[in-house]
Amino acid sequence: MTVATSYNVNGTTLLLVFVFVFAILRISHAADVPAVYVLGSSVVDVGNNNYLSLSLARANFRHNGIDYPNGISTGRFSNGKNIADFIAKKVRLPTSPPYLSLMGTTPPITGVSFASGGSGILNRTGVNYVQYISLAQQVEYFSMVSDKLIQQLGQSGAQMHLSQSIFTIFMGNNDISAYFTAGSAVSQQYTPQQYVDLMLSTFKGLLKMLYGLGARKMVVSGVGAIGCYPAQRKTNSTGECIVETNYWSARYNEGLKIMLQDLKSELLEMNYVYFDMYGAMINLFQNAQTYGFTDIKDACCGLGNLNADAPCIPTSNYCPNRKNYVFWDLLHLTEVVGSMFVDIIYSGTLEYAVPINMRQLIDVC
Numbered sequence: 070m071t072v073a074t075s076y077n078v079n080g081t082t083l084l085l086v087f088v089f090v091f092a093i094l095r096i097s098h099a100a101d102v103p104a105v106y107v108l109g110s111s112v113v114d115v116g117n118n119n120y121l122s123l124s125l126a127r128a129n130f131r132h133n134g135i136d137y138p139n140g141i142s143t144g145r146f147s148n149g150k151n152i153a154d155f156i157a158k159k160v161r162l163p164t165s166p167p168y169l170s171l172m173g174t175t176p177p178i179t180g181v182s183f184a185s186g187g188s189g190i191l192n193r194t195g196v197n198y199v200q201y202i203s204l205a206q207q208v209e210y211f212s213m214v215s216d217k218l219i220q221q222l223g224q225s226g227a228q229m230h231l232s233q234s235i236f237t238i239f240m241g242n243n244d245i246s247a248y249f250t251a252g253s254a255v256s257q258q259y260t261p262q263q264y265v266d267l268m269l270s271t272f273k274g275l276l277k278m279l280y281g282l283g284a285r286k287m288v289v290s291g292v293g294a295i296g297c298y299p300a301q302r303k304t305n306s307t308g309e310c311i312v313e314t315n316y317w318s319a320r321y322n323e324g325l326k327i328m329l330q331d332l333k334s335e336l337l338e339m340n341y342v343y344f345d346m347y348g349a350m351i352n353l354f355q356n357a358q359t360y361g362f363t364d365i366k367d368a369c370c371g372l373g374n375l376n377a378d379a380p381c382i383p384t385s386n387y388c389p390n391r392k393n394y395v396f397w398d399l400l401h402l403t404e405v406v407g408s409m410f411v412d413i414i415y416s417g418t419l420e421y422a423v424p425i426n427m428r429q430l431i432d433v434c
């Protein structure tokens with residue numbers, strides 16, 4: 070009896086070891102890139118802000134995550150997964166974990182996420198959320214990860230690893246929102262053109278720093294049609310998009326497209342995908358029915374006018390049919406939109422992914 074049990078346990082253990090080894094082999098052989106490093110705002114935050122005790126930009130409570138596996142609230146600003154998860158899935162890697170969850174342990178070799186809800190390109194963007202990781206701070210955190218990589222892999226090993234890795238940067242939505250919000254301090258200080266120029270020059274400097282630290286393959290998103298998010302729509306009595314906010318969202322994106330071209334001519338080994346999130350969103354609004362959306366205006370989760378008078382908090386209402394909504398809450402897209410956008414980034418045409426898509430970016434030697 071005892072012998073049989075112990076034999077059985079050994080058999081099971083052996084089986085588990087095999088399964089485990091095969092799983093590791095599968096992961097290491099199936100992945101298309103060594104790692105994904107993620108920088109950005111709540112669009113791609115997978116839980117960094119859970120570790121910022123003072124931050125008001127948080128999503129680690131219901132109804133966030135209602136469609137995430139097991140319905141758990143992870144800190145993602147979504148009903149389910151977000152863009153960072155879908156990008157990782159495309160390259161067959163696990164989603165890069167939040168940098169702040171690592172607590173000084175060795176970062177996983179498959180990538181780290183520095184993204185933080187509320188943050189922006191400009192250091193001050195996010196002050197209303199009290200605590201956040203600005204893009205400059207995210208780059209600083211990345212430099213610490215890159216130091217650890219050099220210790221692990223050596224200088225040339227780390228350089229090789231990083232040059233093949235994907236850097237995804239989804240930043241800027243909060244900077245534009247901050248300017249076009251009633252009572253905004255920055256709108257007293259800068260004209261919209263000056264502000265957009267400041268965003269672009271700051272972003273350019275930070276991308277150069279990333280390149281200096283070894284980044285070569287970047288996926289950079291433009292801002293969405295910020296004037297069409299429920300937070301902005303609700304300030305228009307007709308419930309339609311705010312024209313000026315959209316105008317400057319598009320102007321910023323035009324500037325970003327040019328800035329990336331310039332940057333590539335300065336940094337010879339840089340390659341990138343620019344994702345036109347604005348264009349992709351407008352297309353989605355215009356062809357809503359084709360994509361199965363029945364509501365492109367209201368937040369699914371929230372309270373009041375357009376469900377946009379409150380964020381998605383436990384006392385908020387939420388819609389039963391998340392797949393038919395574009396917006397999860399007043400400032401964020403639903404999971405299904407995130408998944409559609411990543412399909413465009415990965416295999417889309419020049420319409421929304423320029424000058425190459427992510428599949429082509431991966432193939433660049």
Ligand SMILES: *[C@@H]1O[C@H](CO)[C@@H](O)[C@H](O)[C@H]1NC(C)=O
Pocket residue numbers: 192203205206209
């Ligand atoms: C932004 O913050 C970083 C530190 O994260 C600092 O090095 C940089 O000088 C700041 N930039 C400006 C314009 O204040």
Ligand SMILES: *[C@@H]1O[C@H](CO)[C@@H](O)[C@H](O)[C@H]1NC(C)=O
Pocket residue numbers: 305306307308309310311312313
């Ligand atoms: C509100 O929406 C209408 C269209 O219904 C548009 O003409 C108007 O410019 C919008 N208002 C603002 C402040 O953008």
